[in-house]
Amino acid sequence: MEPTRERILFAALKLFSEKGYLSTSVADILREAGANSGSLYHFYPTKQDVLLAVLEMYRDGIYPMLLAPAWEGVDDPIERVFALLGAYREMLRATDCLYGCPIGSIALELHEPDPPVRELLSVNFDGWVTHVKGCLDQARHRLPPGTDTRALAVFVLTTMEGGVMQSRTHRTLDAFDASVAGLRSYITLLEAAADSRAGDQRQGTGT
Amino acid sequence: MEPTRERILFAALKLFSEKGYLSTSVADILREAGANSGSLYHFYPTKQDVLLAVLEMYRDGIYPMLLAPAWEGVDDPIERVFALLGAYREMLRATDCLYGCPIGSIALELHEPDPPVRELLSVNFDGWVTHVKGCLDQARHRLPPGTDTRALAVFVLTTMEGGVMQSRTHRTLDAFDASVAGLRSYITLLEAAADSRAGDQRQGTGT
DNA sequence: GTCTCTTGATTGACCGATCAAGAAGGGGCT
DNA sequence: AGCCCCTTCTTGATCGGTCAATCAAGAGAC
Numbered sequence: 136m137e138p139t140r141e142r143i144l145f146a147a148l149k150l151f152s153e154k155g156y157l158s159t160s161v162a163d164i165l166r167e168a169g170a171n172s173g174s175l176y177h178f179y180p181t182k183q184d185v186l187l188a189v190l191e192m193y194r195d196g197i198y199p200m201l202l203a204p205a206w207e208g209v210d211d212p213i214e215r216v217f218a219l220l221g222a223y224r225e226m227l228r229a230t231d232c233l234y235g236c237p238i239g240s241i242a243l244e245l246h247e248p249d250p251p252v253r254e255l256l257s258v259n260f261d262g263w264v265t266h267v268k269g270c271l272d273q274a275r276h277r278l279p280p281g282t283d284t285r286a287l288a289v290f291v292l293t294t295m296e297g298g299v300m301q302s303r304t305h306r307t308l309d310a311f312d313a314s315v316a317g318l319r320s321y322i323t324l325l326e327a328a329a330d331s332r333a334g335d336q337r338q339g340t341g342t
Numbered sequence: 343m344e345p346t347r348e349r350i351l352f353a354a355l356k357l358f359s360e361k362g363y364l365s366t367s368v369a370d371i372l373r374e375a376g377a378n379s380g381s382l383y384h385f386y387p388t389k390q391d392v393l394l395a396v397l398e399m400y401r402d403g404i405y406p407m408l409l410a411p412a413w414e415g416v417d418d419p420i421e422r423v424f425a426l427l428g429a430y431r432e433m434l435r436a437t438d439c440l441y442g443c444p445i446g447s448i449a450l451e452l453h454e455p456d457p458p459v460r461e462l463l464s465v466n467f468d469g470w471v472t473h474v475k476g477c478l479d480q481a482r483h484r485l486p487p488g489t490d491t492r493a494l495a496v497f498v499l500t501t502m503e504g505g506v507m508q509s510r511t512h513r514t515l516d517a518f519d520a521s522v523a524g525l526r527s528y529i530t531l532l533e534a535a536a537d538s539r540a541g542d543q544r545q546g547t548g549t
Numbered sequence: 550g551t552c553t554c555t556t557g558a559t560t561g562a563c564c565g566a567t568c569a570a571g572a573a574g575g576g577g578c579t
Numbered sequence: 580a581g582c583c584c585c586t587t588c589t590t591g592a593t594c595g596g597t598c599a600a601t602c603a604a605g606a607g608a609c
Binding site for chain 4: 346377379384
């Protein structure tokens with residue numbers, strides 16, 4: 136059996152993503168982890184410190200747990216962006232549209248989070264966005280010159296979070312699919328615009 | 343003084359959007375409304391019934407409270423879409439990025455809401471989307487033929503909700519602005535595509 | 550022997566919900 | 580008019596339950 140500290144951490148991770156932070160009681164975590172309250176409070180002074188540890192785990196897990204599996208066998212940087220969105224789609228599908236992005240859920244659930252919590256939520260979003268920006272930078276030559284790849288990466292996260300929110304509410308993948316289709320259409324148009332402009336330049340007719 | 347029932351309802355409306363549903367206690371509502379618990383439970387059997395009444399209020403208020411003010415003096419249907427997003431931006435700005443869309447917050451806060459609650463959240467999203475679809479339908483001739491205006495309207499809601507979520511987390515308007523800019527760029531490209539295709543057709547070179 | 554970790558009963562605060570008692574108002578009756 | 584009754588709403592103490600957090604005592608490892 137894993138050490139108690141990790142059992143508590145994984146139990147909290149699971150429950151926070153399933154039921155949210157506020158709806159998960161310390162007793163729930165203890166039951167799931169098979170531990171006693173004294174042990175939990177030995178490692179973590181308060182429930183919020185458990186949350187902080189979970190958020191640090193998410194932060195450190197973005198690449199190994201999320202991106203690496205989603206990108207296996209996918210080399211094209213633009214396709215990697217959509218493979219990542221596909222991984223979220225699969226999570227929605229596998230859970231009947233119950234669980235989406237735990238960071239987004241916690242971010243909206245805590246209306247005025249303590250600074251350290253807000254900071255870690257922020258860092259989680261930033262890490263995700265930065266990785267997507269990396270893909271877009273790799274594909275920079277296929278996008279219109281001057282494209283703000285960070286802003287575009289933020290828009291990708293927006294698409295995922297907004298789509299997940301609606302799909303969870305409607306208990307249907309439709310809204311998620313419509314959102315990703317919109318993003319796909321947008322990026323395709325951007326690529327076409329970059330391409331035609333490149334053609335213009337080749338022909339010397341660019342503006 | 344308004345009747346007690348309405349004072350309770352407005353107090354709940356305010357508190358749910360400020361602190362969320364789970365973090366608002368019945369005692370909070372009573373204090374804000376200046377009422378006693380017996381009165382609240384005389385009108386609403388449970389706290390959840392208060393939530394249902396609040397969600398019905400939001401549903402009925404989408405046009406008169408949100409769209410009508412946002413669209414005042416704006417006639418162009420595409421500009422109306424962005425005027426609506428501008429109204430959300432203003433709400434974020436005026437509250438230092440603390441309050442966003444209360445429906446979205448409640449939707450993510452309740453992971454497995456009772457069916458009537460989930461239904462009303464769904465209906466709220468649907469009403470919003472349908473109104474935006476109305477704008478897009480009015481501008482149908484400016485969009486590529488065959489455009490799925492409902493899917494595009496869902497994508498507009500996705501943009502708003504995803505942008506609000508990130509801006510609230512980062513306490514900066516940047517993410518919201520980047521998301522709306524992405525959507526604006528997308529729709530501009532759609533209009534350009536529709537336009538060039540119309541030109542093609544005029545010239546008889548369309549595919 | 551000491552440091553790290555575990556046990557589980559216990560605490561006080563707060564939660565949503567209940568309830569008996571009473572105030573307020575408005576017809577209908579004489 | 581004056582009175583009564585019945586419905587509607589208000590009061591606020593109170594309930595059992597659950598919450599996060601505490602703590603004294605003990606187990607186990609080195």
